[in-house]
Amino acid sequence: MDVLSDTFTTLAAAVEAAGSQVGVPITAEISLAVVLLAVLCTLLVIVSLARSLRKGTRRLSRGDLLLIAGQCDAGKTALFHYLRSGDFPETVSSLKPNTDIINVLHKDEGDASSSGGGGVGGIEVCDYPGHQRLSHGFFGHLKRARCVVYVIDATDKAALKNVAEHLYEIFTHPATNKLRPPLLLACNKSDVPTARKPDMVKDDIEREIERLRQSRSATLEGQDEADNYLGVDGETFKLDMAPCRVDMCRMSVKKAEVQDVIKFLADNYR
Amino acid sequence: MIDAITIFTNGGVVLWSYCFIKLKGDPINQLIKTVLLEERTGESVVRLDPYNVKWKLVNELELVFVVVYQGIQNLLxxxxxxxxxxxxxxxxIGGKVNLSCRKVAFEAKFMKILxxxxxxxxxxxRTTVMRSFCExxxxxxxxKKDSKKKAGGGGAKGEEEEEEEGDDDDGTTHNGNGGKGDDHGDDKQQQGTDGMSKEAIMAENRKKMMARIKGGGKKGSADTGKQDKGQEGGEGDSPQEGKKGKKKAPRFWSEQKVTSQNMRALDYSLKGKDEEGVDTGKPVAVGAVDRSAYIDDDAEMEMDEADDNDDPLASDEEEEEEGDSGTKAASGAIGGLFKRLTDSxxxxxxxxxxxxxxxxxxLVDFKTNLMAKNVATDIAEKLAQSVKTSLIGQRTERFTTVRATVKKALTEAVQRILTPKKSVDVLRAALEAKAQGRVYSIVFLGVNGVGKxxxxAKVCYYLKHKGGLKVMIAACDTFRAGAVEQLRTHARCLEVDLFERGYGKDAxxxxxxxxxxxxNEGYDVVxxxxxxxxxxxxxLMRALAKLVAVNNPNLILxxxxxxxxxxxVDQLQKFNQCLVDMSHTSKVRTIDGILLTKFDTVDDKVGAALSMVYITGQPVIFVGTxxxxxHLRKLNVNTVVKALLG
Incomplete structure (x- = not known):
């Protein structure tokens, strides 16, 4: 308190002096009031700044987030926890995103020989739930993403339709077209015998997206959200035509086969 | 017995689970997908065949506790x-949950709790099972009285006592039952006294019963003191009697400051309530007593026991309430200002x-606001309830008011509800069917005059002109005059074919x-x-269920x-229910999607969209404008959310 009152008095004295310089006689009371007012103003500014900061800064460049996306039960949370602590907890469908700063590459440098040159620690990783009801918050995260790992359940053929639809939405979203975050399609559960090979998954996804392209180009009249056109007119869709780089790999979190994902991260966080 | 119990975090990590029996299917994930993510947490139990699932959210730690059990069980x-x-x-777990939390050993403790x-x-x-009379x-x-009687010895004395106490008219007759049932040492002696006074008792009882029938039980005919009191009030004249008996006490007004205690003493509204409470209790009590004059003793005994059971409970509650208000008043007096300050x-x-x-x-504000925007009352209520359960115990973020926090949660909830959980792309589904060589069929159903x-015709235009599909319209409204002609006009304008068989046939x-x-003729869509x-x-609903069951269409709109x-609410629930109840096939179909018409006429009162989607859990596929x-659109979720909560 002493310090505070000291500063107040000195400030008040300064204001008094300034007033006398200009030629206006200023009493101690008025100067104190002026100082108080100034303090209040600065406080207000700080509060409003804090508020605007909380709402999130809009950056035009790519962020530093590693976004783990995918459908329900694909293995996103498992991958998240594997990257985080190297174990594989039992999970149920997530109700909210899991976010943490993770030292992925430092930890796995030893066993992943292909990680190529010094590890980058402290990646912000976000595991976003796959349930469609939560999909409206997804693109907010996509805007901050440096790269995306899209986890696919390779044993579930029926889910591929939803995967294709989600990918279509990602590819046509303005954020993707502007920021072009590299995307890795990780076909999880490759340890299961019925799991499909990445090539087959790729074919299926391309076919589904082609069909979507047909139906979506026939938008209803007056549709306000003008989707970006995907691919090249007159050619069937291939994943190479996507606005961002798309890679495929196989993965099994259960069997700890995530080298390709780690390599992908190493490439992107160099 | 319960089947399983699971504890998991909102992030999706199972912290502990225990299965008594292997579960069929995955009720936990089903719960998450159909209840927790659909804003249906207002209730706390859901039926997911063959299980009942009950859950508890702990928002401050972001934990969910789930119990899975079968059949009807004691929910308490x-x-x-x-x-x-x-x-x-x-x-x-030490009151803290973070991402590193993993499965913990909790079995031993759980077993003990269980x-x-x-x-x-x-x-x-056991206590709800009938107690023996002696208890x-x-x-x-x-x-007690029996022993007294024994001391007195004479039957006449016993009679006198009964008259004095007046509340044991049938107690002695019970006594026989109770005494026989329990193997008391003094059984023989009791029987002895019973034998002695039985006739006298019977005569006495008869007398009392007559008096009760005549006077409506005016004189001390109630069984227990409590009932006695209740009954007194039940008679028309007794409250006045009571008032007469009570003298009006003079009130002293002092110049001193009014303390909260004084205020409580002067607050007659509370007292009035108390009296009312007794009042409401009265008619029942009177009825019970009156009836008891006519029914046999055993039945009466049951009723008495019910009273005995209820009374302690009721008094407990009263005490609790009193305790609550007491502490509240105290905190109001001392810490009220400080609390309000910190709150603000x-x-x-x-x-x-x-x-x-x-x-x-x-939340009350938001709820009325939602209702003003034409959201059905039930739905607004449920939604508010759900948002509340998801918020209690949470901390508000930095620099956010409670109002802003609630609004944010509500906005997210509405957004989540309206966001379709499956593809709403009809054209894509139709194209897919075409690729597989199937005919894609859509049934339109609804109440009269909504614009089916x-x-x-609009959907037909969309599929034909935007999707390039060959469409056929089937006129199954064989009921309303002019229905077929109306469709023929549409078909001519759209240059598609109409399938009709006139009126009065089975749709x-x-x-x-x-x-x-x-x-057969190579159409893609019907x-x-x-x-x-x-x-x-x-x-008519039965006929509709038959139409759906017979044809098994690809989409029911x-x-x-x-x-x-x-x-x-009523419309959708009944339509859905009829499709479930009245179809005779094993594969039950319900409504797959909603077509919301006349959307251009409601301005910002778009609540119907929310109500309909919430009830069915199905998305709005098209909007007629x-x-x-x-004039056919897709629902823009953000616009609707803004209109509802803007």
Whole structure:
């Protein structure tokens, strides 16, 4: 308190002096009031700044987030926890995103020989739930993403339709077209015998997206959200035509086969 | 017995689970997907065949506790179990949850809790089973009196005593039963006294019964003191009597400051309430006593016991309430100002733990606002309830008010509800069917005058011109005059073919024929128009269920108008229920999607969209916004959310 009152008095004295310089006689009371007012103003500014900061800064460049996306039960949370602590907890469908700063590459440098040159620690990783009801918050995260790992359940053929639809939405979203975050399609559960090979998954996804392209180009009249056109007119869709780089790999979190994902991260966080 | 119990975090990591029996399917994930993510947490138990699932959210730690059990069980026991597991588990993990939390060993503690709960439940069960007479209050009084009687020895004396006390008219007759039932040492002696006074007692009882019938039980005929009191009030004249008896005490007004105690003493509204409370109790008591004059003793005994059981409970509650208000008053007097100050500061700075009260005050506004926007009352209520359960115990973020926090949660909830959980792309599905060589069929159903035929024509235009598909319209409204002609006009304008068989035929078979014809003649899509029907018209609903069951269409579209308010709930529930109840096939179909018509007429009162989607859990697939064929849109979720909560 002493310090505070000291500063107040000195400030008040300064204001008094300034007033006398200009030629206006200023009493101690008025100067104190002026100082108080100034303090209040600065406080207000700080509060409003804090508020605007909380709402999130809009950056035009790519962020530093590693976004783990995918459908329900694909293995996103498992991958998240594997990257985080190297174990594989039992999970149920997530109700909210899991976010943490993770030292992925430092930890796995030893066993992943292909990680190529010094590890980058402290990646912000976000595991976003796959349930469609939560999909409206997804693109907010996509805007901050440096790269995306899209986890696919390779044993579930029926889910591929939803995967294709989600990918279509990602590819046509303005954020993707502007920021072009590299995307890795990780076909999880490759340890299961019925799991499909990445090539087959790729074919299926391309076919589904082609069909979507047909139906979506026939938008209803007056549709306000003008989707970006995907691919090249007159050619069937291939994943190479996507606005961002798309890679495929196989993965099994259960069997700890995530080298390709780690390599992908190493490439992107160099 | 419960089948399984699971504890997991909102992030999706299972912290502990225990299965008594291997579960069929995955009720936990089903719960998450169909309840927790659909804003249906207002309730706390859901039926997911073959299980019942009960859950508890702990928002401050972002934990979910789930119990899975089968059949109808004592819910009180499950509640108690969840509560004690919750407390024990939070203690077990040290009151903190983070991403590193993994499965913990909790079996031993859980087993102990379960055992406790089970034994408690059994005890409760045992006490609810009829007690032996000697255990009841009256029984004790009776045995006491018996011993007195024994001391007096003479039957005449016993009679006198009874007259004095006046509340044991049938107690002695019970005595015989109770005494025989229990092997008391003094059984013989009792029988002796019984033998002696039996006739006298019977005569006495008869006398009393007559008096009761005559005087409406005016004179001390109630069994216990409590009932006695109640009955006194029940008679018309007794309250006045009571007043007469009480003298008006002079009130002293002092110049001193009014203390809260004084205020309480002067607050007659509270007292009035208390008296009312007794009043409401009276008629029942009177009825019981009156009836007891005519029914046999055993039945009366049961009633007495019910009273005995109720009374302690009721008094407990009263005490609790008193205790609550007492502490509240105290805190109001001492810490009220400080609390209000910190509250208002926290309201600005955030980091405030939300309580039921905080949320309620804010939520009421939002609820009325939603209802003003034409959201059905039930739905607004459920939604508010759900948002509340998801918020209680949470901390507000920095620099956010309670209001802003609640609004954010509500906005997210509405957004989540309206966001479709499956593809709403009809054209894509139709193209896919075409690729596989199948005919894609859509049934339009709804109540009268909502615009089924008009919007069928719009969908037809969309599929034909935008998707390049070959479309056929099937006129299955064989009921309303001019329905077929109306569709013929549309078909001519759109240059598509119409399948019709005139009026009065069975709609289900016309639809079947249409689909078959379409398959043979290379059509891609069949749009089936049905007659409008009110949801309460059972014969028509039955016919609709038959149409759906016979044809098994690819898409069942419910056409509803955006003007509808509370009736939306009823309509959709009944339509869905009829499709479930009245179809005779094993594979039950329900409504797959909603076509919301007349959307251009409601301005910002778009609540019907929310009501309909919430009830069915199905998305709005199209929105009709005008009179032309091109006036068909997809629902823009953000616009609706803004209109509802903007």
């Amino acid at each position: 026991y499950i509640d108690a179990l969840l509560d004690s597991v919750k407390t024990a588990f939070i203690e077990h 055992q406790d709960c089970e034994t408690k439940a059994k005890e409760i069960k 009841t209050k009256k029984g004790k009084a009776a045995t 500061v926290q309201n600005i700075t955030g980091n405030k733990v939300l309580t039921d009260e905080d949320i309620n005050t804010v 035929s008009t919007n069928l 289900a078979f016309i639809a079947k024929e249409a689909i078959q014809t379409a398959g 749009l089936i128009d049905t007659a409008g029907r009110m949801q309460d018209n059972e014969p 419910f056409v509803g108008e955006a003007l509808v308010g509370n009736d939306a 005008g009179q032309k064929y091109t």
